[in-house]
């Protein structure tokens with residue numbers, strides 16, 4: 001979109017730090033969204049509707065696109081800029097003319113003071129490496145990414161990866177947020193997790209909040225992020241139960257046991273995690289929506305219907321057209337933490353999900369007790385002590 005003359009004048013005045021009345025004007029924040037998948041595109045849309053309304057932000061929202069060539073031979077970023085739609089990951093939805101797709105990562109983040117990270121978690125380490133030394137030293141970040149890395153030293157949440165590699169503060173935003181529903185402006189809620197600065201959290205809330213997207217801040221980064229991350233493992237279990245046609249009671253049981261393991265795992269890793277976080281949108285609400293309507297649930301359903309004979313990679317490629325599952329790799333990462341710390345028997349649901357995904361147990365094992373090594377039952381488990 002070509003900026004209007006008024007916008008251009010305003011930008012020049014703001015850049016000079018002088019208001020129209022000759023007073024010093026507050027410096028405007030520039031926002032870049034790093035990622036342009038299904039949720040990344042919706043996040044850009046939400047933010048862009050707000051930057052147009054709020055004087056403290058530049059109107060333009062840059063969105064980094066992992067470039068790809070479409071079947072038509074055109075570049076995805078060029079088509080987004082031409083049509084104002086992400087035709088591959090969010091077809092049929094206008095993003096807002098102030099969203100500008102940029103395939104050049106370094107250029108996309110240049111001069112940005114607010115960085116929104118929203119890619120599948122497995123790509124973040126590489127993206128951070130490319131960004132070292134390329135971003136403003138006083139930039140603020142937020143991660144919308146549900147996932148974690150496991151390093152030799154132990155588990156590393158994606159917000160910590162961003163903070164440690166880029167030397168900047170990083171909040172998180174998680175919630176019951178199936179992107180396609182928010183794209184259609186159906187009401188939902190989300191939770192911003194922050195570490196210290198409530199002022200920064202409020203700025204993120206202001207940037208995301210709309211009449212149909214209600215955002216609340218809580219001071220518990222790890223709790224919020226672990227809820228968003230671990231619910232994907234429970235969603236895989238819920239999908240198995242659906243694929244096996246076991247009914248609603250079984251699925252509710254899986255969700256309850258899963259929530260208990262989410263809480264126990266989070267608190268064992270980070271004793272500061274608050275119980276109340278599990279009752280925010282990022283907790284129980286995300287668990288419910290994911291187990292009802294998410295991509296992890298859908299692919300796990302297909303996996304179980306095929307008796308585990310078709311791999312998740314194959315199902316993902318066939319069913320999601322380029323979108324990425326997070327639950328299967330998260331189950332593996334959680335399993336690594338559990339086995340390294342000797343906690344496997346405390347988390348029978350998490351452990352069983354990984355065993356099924358990796359083909360060592362059949363999908364039916366999700367509700368079987370004690371018959372398979374390592375001889376535990378999803379109903380028991382010391383997770384009940386938390």
Ligand SMILES: NC(=O)c1ccc[n+]([C@@H]2O[C@H](COP(=O)([O-])OP(=O)(O)OC[C@H]3O[C@@H](n4cnc5c(N)ncnc54)[C@H](O)[C@@H]3O)[C@@H](O)[C@H]2O)c1
Nearest residue numbers: 036037038039040066118119120123145146178179323324
């Ligand atoms: N889609 C949702 O409903 C939803 C909602 C809330 C949170 N999330 C979370 O948001 C994060 C991003 O998910 P999404 O739905 O926006 O993505 P997606 O799964 O729709 O799309 C995959 C994205 O990865 C990109 N990609 C592929 N290969 C890449 C590479 N090598 N390097 C970098 N990028 C590459 C693709 O271009 C595409 O943008 C995930 O952690 C997800 O759990 C998703």
Ligand SMILES: O=P(O)(O)OC[C@H](O)CO
Nearest residue numbers: 175176177178294295296
């Ligand atoms: O489609 P899923 O399973 O990746 O879940 C999407 C969101 O995380 C739901 O909040």
